[in-house]
Amino acid sequence: MSRIGRKEIIVPNNIEITINPPEILVKGERGKLSYSISELIEVQAKNKIIKLTTKNTTPKAQAIHGLSRSIINNMIQGVSKGFEKKLIIQGVGYRSQMEGRNLILNMGYSHPVIIKPPDSINIKVENNVNILISGINKEQVGQIAATIRSVRPPEPYKGKGIRYENEIVKRKVGKAGK
Known part of the structure; x- marks a missing residue:
């Protein structure tokens, strides 16, 4: 049981x-x-x-x-109370902004990535690198956060990408570290 x-x-x-x-x-x-x-x-x-x-x-x-x-x-x-997730963007030239309700991510691709959240989800951008996702449905908040993170997950060599607020990215030593 x-x-x-x-x-x-x-x-x-x-x-x-x-x-x-x-x-x-x-x-x-x-x-x-x-x-x-x-x-x-x-x-x-x-x-x-x-x-x-x-x-x-x-x-x-x-x-x-x-x-x-x-x-x-x-x-x-x-x-x-509601639920919220915070994402942090790390990397030179990586940034985000809001345009209406849509989140626009400039993550080093040749085009900006546009994410359209459902009506029940609120997204706020602070300082172009902090993204705050909030809503009443825990499943939707987590899914939107995972979708945004999947645009550019953190890579292990320089740590660049989108990570959750308290996520620990294990760093690897590059070829110069031998």
Whole structure:
């Protein structure tokens, strides 16, 4: 049985949850999110506490048990606090800028790379090298951050590229280091 799935979810006072199987709707001060629950999972809500249980003990049900709990917990965190990721651009001549809602990256290619975020994601650029991605859906925030990073991932010799804020890039010694 999933250890994560067995944990109870405590709902803050400012969050409203509606459970209409097979869907759960979470409303908060930042917006609303919904998730379609598998028929293998049963959801009970009592006194601002949500508990998930499996209907049977198949491996698929046990796998979905922890996943569903994590997704519902992330939805509650997203509509109350939100999620954000910070990317840092390193390298001479590498820069980014906003044009409307689109992010334009100049990363040493012959053309600028344009990234169009979904409506629920906000992107801010500070000093042309710091990119802040925020939103209420953790999956979308992480996916947009990964898409931006994939334009020019950090390389191991000089460390140039786009990296997450606390990412550690293992540096290699070049041919002069022998």
